[in-house]
Amino acid sequence: MKILDKYLLKTFLTTFTTVFVILFFIFILQTIWLFISELAGKDLDFPMIIKFLAFSMPRIIPLVLPLSVLLASIMTFGDLSENYELAAMKSAGVSLKRAMQSLTVFILLLSIIAFFFSNNVIPFAEYKFINFRKNIAQAKPALAITEGQFSDVGFYNIKVNKKSGENGNTLTGITIHKKSNFGDGSKTVIKAKDGLLISNEKSSILQLVLNNGYYYEDITPKKYEDRSKMPFAKSTFKKYIINIDLSKLNKTDTNDESIANTNTMLNVSELNYTLDSLHKTFKTDVISFSENINQRIGIPKDNKLQSAKKNKKLPDNILSLYTNDKKIKILDIAISNLASTKYSIDASNTEFRLKQKNINNHILAFYDKFVIAFACFLMFFIGAPLGAIIRKGGLGLPIIFAVLIFITFHFINTFGKRISQENSLSPFMGAWMSSFILTPLAVLLSYRATNDIGLINMDVILAPFQKLVKKLFPSQK
Incomplete structure (x- = not known):
């Protein structure tokens, strides 16, 4: 069994390393394309470009790592199944579950490493990357200006x-x-x-x-x-x-209006501390605003209005106590106060929404540390059974399945984060939405693969149509 585990681990690691390097190179090219305006035509020397790319590389890992695990799993088990190696293992009494055992341990270790990488390396790299982009113009101010064309500088x-x-x-x-x-x-x-x-x-x-x-x-x-x-x-x-x-210059979050986006530069303990401070500040601001509004519009405390009514009977229409001239003045003042209060509420509502969005971004950053670790585990249990079912290795069909699954995962993940930022969904559900949706798929594929059931049972789909045809065209004896 140890020989088999070594063989499976070697095969998977070879495929995983190759796929990871290729995908990492592709995403690096995408990073260069995104920041080409900051690199091109500014006389940056080679060490500075390498430093720029080195600081931007860690942020690519959360995208490359799960996709690499998914594609490597499909290709490895697709090759084994296509070459009848899985069939030989099963005939020798080695089930698919047993064949995946050593790789499961490896993926578990990889998930733990991914968590520590996301918790320590990525925040440090984000901090260096943000400051490096700002300091390019400080260390070499001429780099901020290009000859012969207008350069945007502040x-x-x-x-x-x-x-x-x-x-x-x-x-x-x-x-x-x-x-x-x-x-x-x-x-x-x-x-x-x-x-x-x-x-x-x-x-x-x-x-x-x-x-x-x-x-x-x-x-x-x-x-x-x-x-x-x-x-x-x-x-x-x-x-x-x-x-x-x-x-x-060079703000990291182009969608953020006024709040400094520092959540990507914090680890789990720092995010916990920051969130505690943000929640307390937000609660204090809400209480302070409500008390200020109550004082502005003259709402008395401790039911003083009710006690006043008991001591002195007041008519239902208080304006009837005043002359018409005073009534007009009172109504004008009331309208002015109402407009001022409405403006204050609208402005504070916008401010509170931005603060809540900032809190949600920090919560999402907190859960992202764990999502990347679980994503590696999830993609393996989707890719390995799927490769055993489709029985195709190489770079053809596996790439199609891997891209479709990963795009679905990434789209749901992005969608969940977007609506969570606007407080339409809890940040916990937004961060874990893609994992919750694709976990049943992993369970289903693992069940069908371990029980030698195909990806789609065509008999179940075709059986109702066959019964209908037999009823419409009964056979004559």
Whole structure:
């Protein structure tokens, strides 16, 4: 039996390693494509590119590892079944369950390693990756600007005709478009003959010193008819300094509006601590807001209104106590207070939704550490029985099945996380939804494979049609 276990383990490991390397290379190319705008045309040296890719590699593992286990399982057991090696094992008294035993132990160890990798290596790599992307422009500020084209640098679009100097810090022929705070285009244009980039690795401020230039700004008056009177403002300068805050560059979560997305940089213990703080802060904010609203609209505490009614009888229509002029003033004040309260509630509701989304993201990050470990285990018990059933190895049919199953898993996982972020589903269910849905498939395939039942029992499907045909066309004797 030990010889058989070694043979199965060697066969699986060979296939798994090959598949993992190929898929890892494919996903690395995808990463390069996603961040090509940050790498191309910025004179990055080779060590810096390698460092950039090295920090981005660990985030690929949660995608590559389960898919590699699935594909390697289908190919390994498909080859064994296609070459009648499984049949020979069964004739020797070795069941499929026994044949999978040694590989199950290996997958269990791989799942544990995947958890520790997800809990320790990936958060560290995310932290280094985020800071490295930000610090590229700090260490070499000229890398943030490309010759001959506009480069997006913070609140500015900068174009230079030529870069020179040891680190490319000396700029010639500078054109700068300053972005509007209201998102309605650029209303400020700065042109300079030359300039100098100055930075400090200990600071996130990039300083651009411009020499001998012009400053143009479109002025938008409050009244439309005054536009012809104030078309634009123009000034000249000998020296002009622009400070650019690099801390706002290269944010990791493009979908996040205002909350810092730090959940991917935390391990399980740090996430637990952070979640505890976030929950307490959120609860305190809700209580504080409710008390503030009650005080604003004048809701008394401890049933003071009821006691007041008991001491002094008040009419049902309190406005009847006042004159018409006072009634109008009271109603105007009430309408104003109502509009102000509604605006405050709407603004706070938006803020609370963002805070709840941040909490949900941290909870999802917590469960993701465990999902990747279980996904390896799940994909093995889907792939191994499926390979034994379809009896096809190689790179044909197994790849089709593996891609379809993994796309289903990844789609359900992404869908669950999205709706959990918006609080439409609990983060626990969102993180584990794909595992819960595909686990019955793993159980079904394992049962059918161990009992030598095909993938689809055609007799069960065709039997009703055969009975119908016999009733419609009875045989004549």
